[in-house]
Amino acid sequence: MAETKSILLVGVGGQGTxxxxxxxxxxLVEAGYDVKMSEIHGMAQRGGSVSTQVRYGDEVHSPVIGVGEADILVSFETMEALRWLDYLKPEGKAVVNDYQIGSAPILMGKADYPEGINExxxxxxxxxxxDAAKIAVELGNPKVMNIVLVGALVKAMNLTDIDWEDVIRNTVKKKFVDINIEALxxxxSAISLGGETSAI
Amino acid sequence: MKKLLTGNEAVAVGAYEAGIHYAAAYPGTPSTEILENIAPYKEEIIAEWAPNEKVALESALGASIAGARSLAAMKHVGLNVAADPFFTAGYTGVNGGFVLVVADDPGLHSSQNEQDNRYYARSAKVAMVEPSNSQEAKDMVKAAIKISEEFDTLVLFRMTTRICHSKSLVEVGEREEVSMKKYEKNLQKYYVAPAVAKQLHVNLEERLKKLEEFSNNTDLNYIEWNDKKIGIVSSGVAYQYAKEVFGKNASYLKLGFTYPLPMEKIKKFAEEVDTLYVVEELEPYLEDQIKAAGIDCIGKDKIPNIWELNSEIVATALLEEEKSIIDYDKSKVVNRPPTLCAGCPHRGFFYGLSKRKDVMITGDIGCYTLGGADPLGAMDTTICMGASISVGHGAKKVFDKYNKDMRVVSVIGDSTFFHTGINSLLDVVYNNSNTITCILDNRVTGMTGHQENPGTGYTLQGDVTKMANIPDIVKALGIEHVKTVNPLKLEDLNKAFDWAFELDEPSVIITRYPCALKKLSEFDKKEFEVPSGTFGVDEDKCIGCKMCVNTGCPAIQFVKEDKKAKIDPVQCVGCELCEQVCPVNAISKVGE
Incomplete structure (x- = not known):
């Protein structure tokens, strides 16, 4: 009996969540799980804060979670991690991209990008x-930052038995397959599991 | 083989499998992808973008009367536009099955209100179904077509954002190919003059009795018995939240057919359980009817009727358990509102307009609604589609009558102008208000994700078609002063404003330039020169005046430490707007 797990991906519109x-x-579907995924289209996509939720298990009911219910929070942008942190279970994990995108008030000089978020x-x-951006740039394309984060996520959730390379082959354009697999x-390997981790 | 589909994709598959022949819609989040996913079934289904929801519903009704299985789709507020034919279609009934999909937006993710459209089914007295996941979304299109044909009724197919845009597994099947029903002229059914309508209302009440009997017997409304201490009546995505929270610790009456309600079934269920909860999103639609039937239940006194629900909100409302959550100082987080994209042609327009004084700017629904946000702040009102021009008209009439020295600028998009702006502009001409109407023609329906419209030269299914000519339409309505400009050329734009502000008759300024994200069509490629390269700031020349920053371009940042502006080369698309506003020529092209 696989208990339902909840993944929350957050970032800024256009980051590839x-x-x-x-x-x-x-x-997850190919691995035989029941899966529900929820995302928001429309106005928020125009550079706003975006979130996508993926839930999997034997039988998933709700497509969305609320505060204190995520097993893992993967944030594509640093400040967004802080915005959504309360959605995580207190015993949950966070994977945070050390990458900052100023929002409109910050770009205009009306607010400062908050300091000390990682701490x-x-x-x-x-x-x-x-630092998924650095890894992606080293691989030759900053856009694969999102797949670096997917790699970190599947490791953190102990989902490495799934053939992710095959999924990538069937999902992205042929010329981008190799770089995305490398990114994955x-x-x-970018994630340190330490002693206490293994699967959540 | 099961596929992971959104509710919208599942409705499209359902339409295909149900043998739908004709489908029409006006795009609107969260409903847009329904028609986009029906469009590829070009051999089997005629799929069209209509200029507005009323036209979509009427076209689908016409196809149904002619004998075809039909579908229309729209967002919740779209049904307000289409309400007139909707109510009368309740009287006429159908020939070929007719499903009307409406997508509500609890939580207002991309809408101006969060009305609960379930009340529409009750008001118009038509059958209603509500799916709670993608599999049901697909299956219920097929069920709805059968109900429609069996009971001679339009079926309202009510979805919500989390049904439309959540993916879940769907078993995909084959199409049931049905031929069109025979068309027969039938004045007593479709010629809804008062004498006919009088009788149709009698028939409608008869039909409702039969539908109520069906509601009590159909498998679309089913009971799951578990522990009987708690019984839950629920429908749509709220049912999923209830299941998530209570699991096997409660029994469920899951409603898929929600008008007319299966009151007999609800009564029997209520008698078997100790406490009855009604778990529903938005308004107490179920609860009020259940209470009116004399059944005791708990609902909105615990569960909020504002914004969308989720499992956590339902748990907090009904379980009254203390849950530990991560406690931290959230005030450090800076707002991240949506913005106009880098290179958006609307930016130039609003930048120019924001400099005008004593102006009331009446806005409309689309990406350009963002022109009202900081730092452009160039909008006073946004009400609904088409309202910019008519709200502006009324305001200008009373400003003038009572000697208030105010100009009124009405701002509307291309698709929105075709939607309901044309009628409003006719009013401006007919009742003669000296407003300045600006039609921001970015060559596509933008906010909903780039749909064709009557002005783009293409149909939903990719055929080349007549391109509606906005200047000609405007002139035909009686507007005598019309100018078309490129909104990214500030000097030309400001000259157009000067010209319009001096006129004492209504005028129209059309800004014609493609959306920065649009994949250009063959027509666009012939007409427009696309910007290229990237711009940069010469730090030695920059005086930190923030003029460029105040265009609100997300590629430009004001670096506080240096008091200089900086342009992100990854985001810059080379639109040249910032170069034009810089007073010291510190911005120039740096990359090709």
Whole structure:
């Protein structure tokens, strides 16, 4: 009996959370799980704060979770992790991309990008802060940052038995397959599981 | 083989399998992808974008009367636009089966209100179904077509954002190919003059009795017996939240057919359980009817009727358990509102307009609604589609009558102008108000994700068609002063504003330039020169005046430490707007 697990992916419109969740949910379906995935279209996509939820288990009912219900929070942007942190279970994990995108008030100089976010998150929960942008740039395409984060996520959720490379082959355009597979593997090794972790 | 589909994709598959022949819609979040996913079944289904929801519903009704299985789709507020034919279609009934899909938006993710459209079924006295996941969304299209044909009724197919945009597994099947029903002229059914309508209302009440009997017997309304201490009546996505919270610790009466309600079934269920909860999103639609039938239940006194629900909200409302959550200072988090994209042609327009004084700017529904946000702040009102022009008209009439020295600028998009702006502009001409109407023609229906419209030259199914000519339409309505400009050329734009503000008759300014995200069509490629390259700030010249920052471009950042502006080359698309506003020529093209 596989208890339902909840993944919350958050970021900024245009960061590729939708492709990441597509790869994730496809892999989970192929592994035989019941899966529900929920995302928001429309106005929020125009540079706003976006979230996608993926839930999997033997039988999933609700497509969305509320405060205090996520097993893992994967944030594609640093400040977004803080915005959504209360959605995580206190014993949940956070994978945070060390990558900052200023929102409109910050770009206009009306507010400052908050400092010390990583420290707050590390103090509150089991967190992995990774520099997915740096890894992606080293691989030759900053856009694969999202797949680096997928790699970190599947490792953190102990979902490495699923053939993610195959999922990527069937999801992304042919010329981007190799770099995305590399990104996935780099993401998996970017995460430190420490002593206490294994699967959530 | 099971596929992971959104509710919208599942409705499209359901339409295909149900043998639908004709489908029409006006795009609107969260309903848009329904028709987009029906469109590829080009051999089997005629799929069209209509100019507005009323036209979509009427076209689908016409197809149904002609004998075809039909579907229309729209967002919740779209049904307000289509309400007139909707109510009368309740009287006429159908020939070929007719399903009307409406997608409500609890939580207002992308809408101006969160009305609960279940009341529409009750008001118009038509059957209603509500799916609670994608499999049901597909199956219920087929069920709805059968109900429609068996009972001679339009079926309202009510979805919500989390049904439309959540993916779950769906078993995909084959199409049931049915031929069109025979068309027969039938004045007593479709010629709804008062004498006919009088009799149709009598028939409608008869039909409702039969539908209520069906509601009590159909498998669409089913009971899951578990522990009988708690019984839950629920429908749609709220049912999933209830299951998530109570699991096997409660019994459920799951309603898939929600008008007319199966009151006999509800009564029997209520008698068997100790406490009856009604778990529903938004208004107490079920609860009020259940209470009116004399059945005791608990609902909205515990569960909020504002914003969308989720399992956590339902648990907090009904379980009264203390749950531990991560406690931290959330005030550090800075707001992240949506913005106009880098290179958006609307930015130039609103930047120019924001400099005008003593102006009331009446806005409309679309990406350009964001022109009202900081730092552009160039909008006073946003009500509904088409309202910019008519709200502006009324305001200008009374400003003038009572000697208030105010100009009124009405701002509307291309698709929105075709939607309901044309009628409003006719009013401006007919009742003669000196407003300035600006039609922001970005060559596509933008906010909903790039749909064709009567102005783009293509249909939903990819055929080349007549391209509606906005200047000609405007002139035909009687507007004598019309100018078309490129909104990214600030000097030309400001000249157009100067010209319009001096006129003492109504005028129209059309800004014609494609959306920065649009995949250009063959027509666009011939007409427009696409910007290229990226711009940069010369730090030695920059005086930190923030003029460029105040265009609100997400590619431009004001770096506080240096008091200089900086342009992100990854985001910059080379629209040249910031170069034009810089007073010291510090911005220039740096990359090709």
């Amino acid at each position: 939708i492709l990441a969740s597509k790869i994730l949910s496809t892999g 707050i998150i590390e103090e509150k929960v089991n967190a992995n802060i990774i 593997n780099k993401g998996m």
